[in-house]
Amino acid sequence: MAGELLLLRNAQPARLADVPLLSIPLFRTAILDAVWNEWRVSTLFGREADGHVELVVVMANDGAGQLGIARTRLAGDEFLSLTPECPQLHLFEREIAEQYGIRMTGHPWMKRVRFQQPLRLGASVFEGAPVAGVTDFFRVEGEEVHEVAVGPVHAGVIEPGHFRFQCHGERVFHLEIALGYQHRGLERALIGGPQKKTPYYLETVAGDTTIGHMLAYCHAVEGLSGARVPARAQALRGIALELERLANHTGDLGALSGDVAFLPTASYCGRIRGDYLNLSAELCGSRFGRGLLRPGGVLFNLTDDRIATLIERLDNATRDAVESIALLWSTPTVTERFENTGVIEPELAEEIGMVGVAARACGRAIDVRHDFPTGVYRFANVPVMTAHYGDVNSRASVRWLELERSADFVREQLQALPATPVRATVPPLAADTLVASLTEGWRGEICHVAITGSDGTLSRYKITDPSFHNWFGLALALRDGEISDFPLCNKSFNLSYCGHDL
Amino acid sequence: MIVLQLIVVIALAPLMLGVINRTKAIIAGRRGQPLLQLYYDVAKLLRRGSVLSKSTTLVFLAGPAIALTAALLASLMLPLIGSSAPIAFTGDFILFVYVFALSRFFTTSAALDTGSAFEGMGAAREVTFACLAEPALLLGLLALARLAHSLTLSSLLTVSGPTWRTASAALVLIVASWVIVLLAENSRVPFDDPNTHLELTMIHEVMVLDHGGPAFGLVLYAGAVKLFVFGALVAAVVLPHPANTAAHAALNLAAVLVIGVFIGIVESAMGRLRLVRIPQLLITATLIAAFAVVLVLK
Numbered sequence: 001m002a003g004e005l006l007l008l009r010n011a012q013p014a015r016l017a018d019v020p021l022l023s024i025p026l027f028r029t030a031i032l033d034a035v036w037n038e039w040r041v042s043t044l045f046g047r048e049a050d051g052h053v054e055l056v057v058v059m060a061n062d063g064a065g066q067l068g069i070a071r072t073r074l075a076g077d078e079f080l081s082l083t084p085e086c087p088q089l090h091l092f093e094r095e096i097a098e099q100y101g102i103r104m105t106g107h108p109w110m111k112r113v114r115f116q117q118p119l120r121l122g123a124s125v126f127e128g129a130p131v132a133g134v135t136d137f138f139r140v141e142g143e144e145v146h147e148v149a150v151g152p153v154h155a156g157v158i159e160p161g162h163f164r165f166q167c168h169g170e171r172v173f174h175l176e177i178a179l180g181y182q183h184r185g186l187e188r189a190l191i192g193g194p195q196k197k198t199p200y201y202l203e204t205v206a207g208d209t210t211i212g213h214m215l216a217y218c219h220a221v222e223g224l225s226g227a228r229v230p231a232r233a234q235a236l237r238g239i240a241l242e243l244e245r246l247a248n249h250t251g252d253l254g255a256l257s258g259d260v261a262f263l264p265t266a267s268y269c270g271r272i273r274g275d276y277l278n279l280s281a282e283l284c285g286s287r288f289g290r291g292l293l294r295p296g297g298v299l300f301n302l303t304d305d306r307i308a309t310l311i312e313r314l315d316n317a318t319r320d321a322v323e324s325i326a327l328l329w330s331t332p333t334v335t336e337r338f339e340n341t342g343v344i345e346p347e348l349a350e351e352i353g354m355v356g357v358a359a360r361a362c363g364r365a366i367d368v369r370h371d372f373p374t375g376v377y378r379f380a381n382v383p384v385m386t387a388h389y390g391d392v393n394s395r396a397s398v399r400w401l402e403l404e405r406s407a408d409f410v411r412e413q414l415q416a417l418p419a420t421p422v423r424a425t426v427p428p429l430a431a432d433t434l435v436a437s438l439t440e441g442w443r444g445e446i447c448h449v450a451i452t453g454s455d456g457t458l459s460r461y462k463i464t465d466p467s468f469h470n471w472f473g474l475a476l477a478l479r480d481g482e483i484s485d486f487p488l489c490n491k492s493f494n495l496s497y498c499g500h501d502l
Numbered sequence: 503m504i505v506l507q508l509i510v511v512i513a514l515a516p517l518m519l520g521v522i523n524r525t526k527a528i529i530a531g532r533r534g535q536p537l538l539q540l541y542y543d544v545a546k547l548l549r550r551g552s553v554l555s556k557s558t559t560l561v562f563l564a565g566p567a568i569a570l571t572a573a574l575l576a577s578l579m580l581p582l583i584g585s586s587a588p589i590a591f592t593g594d595f596i597l598f599v600y601v602f603a604l605s606r607f608f609t610t611s612a613a614l615d616t617g618s619a620f621e622g623m624g625a626a627r628e629v630t631f632a633c634l635a636e637p638a639l640l641l642g643l644l645a646l647a648r649l650a651h652s653l654t655l656s657s658l659l660t661v662s663g664p665t666w667r668t669a670s671a672a673l674v675l676i677v678a679s680w681v682i683v684l685l686a687e688n689s690r691v692p693f694d695d696p697n698t699h700l701e702l703t704m705i706h707e708v709m710v711l712d713h714g715g716p717a718f719g720l721v722l723y724a725g726a727v728k729l730f731v732f733g734a735l736v737a738a739v740v741l742p743h744p745a746n747t748a749a750h751a752a753l754n755l756a757a758v759l760v761i762g763v764f765i766g767i768v769e770s771a772m773g774r775l776r777l778v779r780i781p782q783l784l785i786t787a788t789l790i791a792a793f794a795v796v797l798v799l800k
Contacts, residue, residue: 148619148702155699169626170777259703260773261695267530333692333773341776483623484777487700 004030005059005068010372011219012067013226013435016451019056020070027055027072028082034059034068035086040353042067042438042447043464044092046100048120053100055079056462058436058449062371067436074102077123081107088353091468097125099187111135114180114501119188132180133162140166140173148483152181159497167483175478175486177471182501190461194221194295194429203290205463206499211237211244212441213463213499214293216448219374220437221295224429224450229375231418233297238376239413240280240289240298242406245442247276249399249406250321252494256396257328259488260337268324275317282310297423304417311414318407325400338393342477342489345390354473356444356466357402358493360386361394368440382409395492431456441466443496465499504578504588511577514755515730516540516723518762525766540726544719552715558615565612566713566720572605573727579655580734583751585743586656595643595655599636602687602728606632613709620701624708627777631693631705634784635686641791642676642683646739648798659738666742675794677739682787684732684765686780688725691769693780703774733758 004026006019022030031041042058052073059068081104083090093104094113101123104110115130133152146167152160160181166174186201198217205213215237222229254269277287284292284300292298302310328334344354349362359366367384369377385401387394434451444466453459474493478486520537527534536542554562579598581587610628613621647653649669650661662673686693689706701708710721737757744750775783 146619146622148623150702155701257773259698259700261691261698261769262773263526263530263770267532331771331773333775336779337773337776482777484703486702488703 005034005070008067008069008436009065010067010368010374011223011435011437013223013430013433014069015430016432016434019434022070022072024072024074024079027057027070028080030070031057031059031082031089032085034061035088038063039068040350041086041088041092042436042445043449043462044089044096045449045460045462045464046096046102046119047451047460047462048100049073053077053102053120055096056434056449056451058447060372060438060445062366065371065373067372067438069434069436077101077125078103078105080105083107083109087351088469091472101125112180114183116180116183116185130180132183133178135178137164137178138166138174138176142168144168145173150486161497163486165478165483165486170482170484172478172481172483172486175475177475179471179497179500182498184498184502186502187461187463190458193458193461199294204498205502206465206467206496207288208248209244209441209443209446209465209496209499211240211289211293212439212443212446213448213465214289215241215375216437216439216446218293218295219439220435220448220450221426221429223435223437224433224452225295225427226430227296227424227426229297230420230422230424231376232301232420233422233424234375235413235417236283236298236300236302236422237293238380239410240283240292241439241441242410243276243280243283244289245406246318246321246403246410247273247280248442248494249403250276250325252491253325253328253396253399253403255491255494256338256392256488257334259491260334262328262331262334265324265327268320272317272321272324275313275320279310279313279317282306282313294423296426297421299423301422302417307414307417311411314407314410314414318404321403325403328396335393337488338396339389339391341392341485342474342481342492343389343391344473344477346388348476349390349473352472352476353469355469356440357395357398357442358470358473359444360384361398362390363388366445368438368445372438374437374439376413380409380412382406392488392492429456429458443467443494443499444470463502465496465502467495467497467500470495471500503584507578507583507588508574510582510751510755511574511727511730514758515577515726516544518730518733518758519726521759521762522766522769525763526770529767529770540722544723547714547719547722548716550715552713552717555616555712557617558712561608562612562615562712563717565608565615566710566717566724568608569605569724570720570727572601573724573731576601577727577731577734580731581656581659581738581743581750582734582754584747585660585745585750590654590656592653595647595653595658598655599639599643603632603636605724605728609709612713616712618712620708620711623702624704624706627705628709631686631780631784634781634788635683638679638683638784638787638791641788641795642679645672645676645791645794645798648795659735660743662739663742669798672794672797673739675790675797677736679787679791679794680732680736680739682783682790684729684736684761685768686784686787687732688729690765692772692775692783695774703777730758733761736761 039059039061042060044057054073056071099119103125115132148165150163152162162178164176202217203210250269251273254266258266280289281287346362365384369382370384387397429452431454436449439446447464449462451460477489519540524534578589579587610625613625646658650657694705
């Protein structure tokens with residue numbers, strides 16, 4: 001099984017020459033075989049090498065904690081699409097078509113992903129210039145069918161995205177989501193790095209996942225350079241990551257409550273989210289953790305006299321959070337609204353490759369902190385929290401359970417911070433090397449793949465936000481649902497627009 | 503009399519919303535917006551200009567104007583200040599119910615006039631739910647008419663004082679049914695969420711998304727007056743009716759504000775219903791009112 005793949009641990013570097021270069025048929029078989037054997041695709045992306053386009057796949061085996069990597073070189077501009085056999089690849093293949101002008105023969109849904117300029121200049125399989133939101137949307141025809149278009153400008157202060165519903169009365173037949181409004185050209189900007197500005201790009205891949213993306217980047221750079229991160233820095237990174245999770249999960253539960261017009265939890269959680277953000281600010285001066293993580297360690301040390309106050313504030317915030325969120329589960333009108341809304345069956349979640357909170361809500365016990373532990377998570381186990389019905393209620397309760405585990409984790413880490421320095425020097429990056437680095441951001445699995453050229457700079461840096469896996473899940477959750485449930489479903493996934501658009 | 507009652511309604515109607523919002527804020531542990539916020543909002547909107555879509559016609563502006571006129575007309579049919587209303591005649595309770603239907607017809611027409619998918623969706627929802635709320639209101643009035651042996655709204659609504667002893671069961675049922683109608687007709691939780699910004703979940707608000715400036719000010723004011731009228735309607739059934747005009751008026755107005763507090767508590771204690779569940783609750787309201795009719799007819 002998976003014999004053709006190079007097996008690696010999380011953030012373990014491999015010389016590019018050691019990554020098997022498979023023939024196209026063998027590459028296809030390797031992916032399909034692995035997917036049949038419970039592997040899933042973490043990322044599939046293109047890169048340019050010696051004037052050819054190369055496809056690189058990173059597969060993940062959650063049970064064994066192994067990453068499997070392979071690549072293939074395309075002779076022409078065509079690739080026989082794997083999507084019909086392996087639906088979780090559908091967006092990755094569209095992305096490759098858009099970025100490298102590869103025609104994916106047999107792909108059932110070939111549309112632009114981000115409306116971006118191709119990374120390989122002059123290559124395009126689409127007609128016309130890319131304009132965000134301008135594409136041929138799927139339409140249901142019929143006398144009583146009507147179309148509702150929402151966005152990209154929304155009533156709330158959220159990110160831009162365009163949603164098209166094909167409805168029959170209140171019932172949704174189909175939802176199509178068009179993103180790309182936030183495309184900033186990050187992947188192109190990272191080529192040639194790491195430079196002085198690189199960390200700032202990484203911290204803003206998705207503004208609410210600063211620590212998550214930055215941690216993946218740090219592990220990638222440390223893997224490539226062989227830097228050894230001191231224990232205290234690793235613990236502080238874990239604390240920062242869990243504080244980010246605490247703040248966002250609390251905010252999400254409050255927002256879910258607000259969406260069903262249940263005011264108490266909505267009001268309290270808004271405040272408590274601020275309390276958690278302020279704990280991050282206590283660590284590094286930024287509520288979103290900007291400037292805390294850098295390759296080699298962390299930039300801010302936590303002095304021992306501040307630990308006691310931090311623990312006290314954490315306990316206060318967590319006590320308040322637990323009390324106010326408990327109101328949700330004891331209010332029948334709220335649970336009635338949450339249950340059976342936006343259901344994703346477990347088989348579907350697996351088939352379309354969902355990750356993170358949304359996948360765990362369908363009973364998929366996958367969590368990078370548990371399955372592919374790096375840094376402090378190699379020593380401190382965070383239990384994987386799952387729920388089983390795949391509805392809004394399950395997604396809310398997974399957040400609720402994780403919130404308590406994360407608070408426990410932060411408390412334990414604060415009580416036993418190792419007394420080491422917090423930063424180590426980072427040697428130059430190894431040349432012609434590849435590393436795949438996974439972290440569990442609060443939304444789910446963040447996958448970064450860094451490839452260096454012969455001069456030791458980044459020749460390709462691939463970022464896969466959990467939202468990239470999960471947006472399609474949201475569209476499917478709405479099938480045959482009610483259009484008035486969309487805001488609630490959307491909030492229960494709470495996916496990133498800019499993390500997807502890059 | 504007409505002028506006095508009109509002034510009272512115009513002056514006090516927005517206060518009830520202020521009371522509701524303040525109650526909700528206190529329960530949520532917030533300080534909340536000023537009690538008089540709606541007055542400020544309307545004053546601000548009336549001073550503004552507005553942008554009209556080229557696709558709209560006169561109907562678009564007629565909607566808010568007729569909504570406010572209808573709500574004020576309905577308020578004049580209530581015995582708010584004295585024990586008889588400024589406008590009263592035999593059979594006027596039918597007019598009372600259908601004045602609101604008229605206003606709804608024009609509000610939904612104005613919504614459809616924009617041609618927007620959102621507004622069409624809202625109009626469909628509004629009409630569907632109104633169909634189910636209307637019988638509850640009418641059946642309740644029917645039961646009261648039987649108790650009062652009269653067909654004018656003024657006597658219907660002042661009958662409750664002495665009858666609480668003889669027909670309390672029927673009156674309790676009427677109040678229960680009308681509280682549900684009050685929440686549904688005025689787009690309050692659990693039927694609608696007046697605070698939401700999510701167009702797809704709205705019922706009433708989504709119909710007026712395209713109104714701005716003075717037109718939107720009228721919409722807000724009409725909503726406040728309608729809420730006030732329904733509050734006074736429920737209050738009239740619950741309260742005794744002292745002969746002294748001043749005492750009668752004071753009691754009525756105080757009761758309306760207490761109902762505001764009650765709505766605030768309801769909105770803080772529960773979430774919204776799923777849209778498909780709304781008809782079930784409205785049919786329940788109709789059935790409760792029907793039982794009231796059965797009780798008074800027996």
